Amino acid sequence: MTDAPGKGRIASVQMLRFLAAFAVLIGHVEIFTYHTGQYLGVTLYRLPLIGHTAFGVDLFFAISGFVMIISSERLFGSADARRSFLLRRLLRIVPLYWLALAFMVLWGWRFGPAADAATAASGFAFLPHASNIAHGRMVPPLEVGWTLNYEMLFYALFALSIASTAQTTARRIATLLGILVLIGTAAPLPQPLAYWSDPIVIEFLGGIAIALLYRKGLRLPSTLRAAMLGCALLLVFGPFQDLPGAQGGWPRLLAWGLAGWLILGATVLGPLPLPQARWWNRGGDVSYALYLVHMPIMTVMQLVWRHFSLPYGTAQANLFAATAIALSVGAAALAHLIIERPIARLTATGRYATVPS
Template structure:
């Protein structure tokens, strides 16, 4: 195992899963944007329902996040300043790119579309769930994919607050806090944003943390068992959930896509895993966050331009839109990672942690 510049482990199989999760979400959203572009142009095209399964990439991300937090903190547990170290690394990793993309999208909408209200924008920058008027009151920020970051930042805050001298005690504390929150959400009519934050999805982080403990205990599974786990995960993911999105029942999502995320993660980390071109998979994992943040703004811009010029649209146009925006998102993610995310992250870490810089 090696480490990234931001202190995260670069287990090749985890990097591969990061990229797969980002790519699945990318394909899922490309189909949605393409479909509604067709609706605007008066074209009804068939929707491949299996692409809705790309939404499971989010659940896989949550499992990976829980796993990575424990693994990356393993050398730091019990040390002086561990809590500060963790928070600095998380903030530097998540905040700069997301803020830049959010403000860029808001500026675009102020000129070419309906801008989000000030409360929604400020709430997004603070990672506080808030209903967005331009999204029919749904609990999403201006970059709609950013709703997942509201869960991520909650998890990071709990992890830092529950940080103990060892991995096991930390995992137990965080897991208990998440479980109590979900229980409160199930039993009480909580107001927002508490109702949002107590969604059963947050337990997906706990599963990832538990797998990190199993991984560090030295547990390794034979290949047939891991293949069976991966097969079971696909069986849980692939049924057509298109009719359930975006209102996928919370517990059903946890028990299908959430469990699938744990199974895929376990199948890849609990045993040897050889990938061709490991350097490319590492790179794919490295750019996955940038791809995740930039893809919806890029698709919105392309969709707006297409609608403005009233370019012809049909099956071929849909294919061009989907492949073009997906490829563009990957390129944009690479550019942002190399020339914004990495240099800004290095500078901020040097400022916040001068001794380690």
Template sequence: MNQEKNLHWVQLLRGVAALLVVLTHGRYALLGTPSWPLADQLMTPGAMGVDLFFIISGFIMYYSTTGNPGGAGEAARFLVKRFARVWPAYAVVTLASVYVLSGGTSYFHVAANRLAFWHTLAMLPADPHQPPYFGLTLLVGWTLEFEMYFYLIFAASMLFKRLRWFVLASWVLLTVILLPLGHAGFDMSVARDHGFTAGYMSIVTSPFVLEFLAGVLIGWAHRQPWLRIRSPQLAWHALGLSVAFAVFAIYSRAVWDHGPTRFGWPLALMVLAMAVASKTVQIRAPGLCIWLGSISYSLYLTHPIAQGLEQQALQMAGLIGLWATWWSVLLSLVCALSVAALSHHYLEQGLSNQVRNLLLRLLTRRTAAAAPQQPLARRA
């Protein structure tokens, strides 16, 4: 069964990854209570959702550009679409987070906060010597800085057309392995500060880039007709084993923390197994999971605001005692889903689509204006 057009399993993974991150942050409501040890044990591994997002991102970038000839025009269109997909909602949520989580306009009375805010909007590290979080205004914004860098190097590789994959792999090898090796010694920790003078090098040299590259390689494997499991039974078997192994490795803490040599590699194996198995069997996902996948970006982006609003609402209602309970964690999840649905509708499908269409029109006009005009005699 050819499942190349069926990416429901990707939406499933996106939804799961977003939910895991929401629960990971939601556990802080129980900090200092008798429930904290259990909450920390059950929910902290959900941080792997970030690594899973990076792997999926690389896969989707490869999958969505298969058959694309590359070149400057296609690279520009790719960047426009990705920028419009990410930045408008990101900018609005960053500003909203200041008013909900950081005290509103008083936040800007401090020079360091103003600097962090503008760095956040520009998707640049505010404090490059604190990888991977970089001291940003939007707490979850650090992952979007990596995501935007992935888009940049992927678009740059498209300029080389047929050589794009060689160029992309060479760039990652140079920046993630050779440069750190020659500067401060090889280290696969995403939290290590290599001490580069240019702050953006903290992103360029991060091992997180290898997770993105792993997703690209999985996308390549998925598109190869010869790489398939002929038996449906074996396909389901490989799929089940890969999921069980990833869950075991992470929740048993056999591997721990972000990075390709930690959370990344068992998750990459799982995504590879899903990608290959999906060419043989249909990996069905419930409608709810598909919906979660569709709002996963908004859910990831806005859930700290939803959790902050919940805490403030409980305080105003005189029910702040309920904050440090399991019921509060459940309520924060429901609030996060509600806010994400609104964000998806008004920011992703509304604002982002308008920005994308505007930028594409401007790009088309610029391309047409730059195209050489044919002589009248030749047109005739």
């Protein structure tokens, strides 16, 4: 959900960005496909372990910490580093998200369920809020935006922490996030502080630590990196989801958060020749758009299928899923071309052009 590190983009990071977004897409495709059938009176077989695709979010957070250090190289020690960083972040994240969010709000007002003013406004402001259309869950009308509420907190604290060196910046943001999580663990906090103090925010710090090791030139042997990937797979597909409070909190950090760090470290702290690296770079480029557009597309598809009571069985469900994937990838590529790339060219001008692409 974040930028690739500039002109010297790391192909392995681009690959991870795309795979993380695609994992989230696959999980949501399964949910929409299944519940469309439920509405039409058809109960479909649910794929085992499909819920583990949500791990893509945790991998995104690790990548975000890594990328913020790498892509901010020219900002450390600059007089207007905070302003430049925040402006670049806002231009990168806000326009496409607001467009997708506005679509979901307007769609809900027309076809239901309709978000109330507080739910809609908090979504645009990146403020966690108990949604009136999601059974009180802390999600905006475009549900994937819950992660951006954490991202924006991270960006604000990163800007506040920017210093003359990456190491000092890392220590400052680690202190701020650590204090926030410790307070939230020790005592109940009011919203939105309770939301922001979830240990999931520590996942950003793991990515920062890996970026510092990468900058120092640390490279790990291939056998160790393979072992790291194996351990990560065990954590991703392990039984932690059956634990109390596993949707967040410390269990998620210690399972999926750690898995995200292991995967990121294994891919960047050593050579990883990628076939067709150019295509992985393009996949990473469209990953943020893919993350945002797939739920609006499936929301429309689901309404059309329900409205016309189209035939629905295993074959039609497979068609629904395949169409949703194809349309989501195509729409993401288009959104990147006509929205993100022009903005990227705008932010790549001037003294601090480190480039979101």
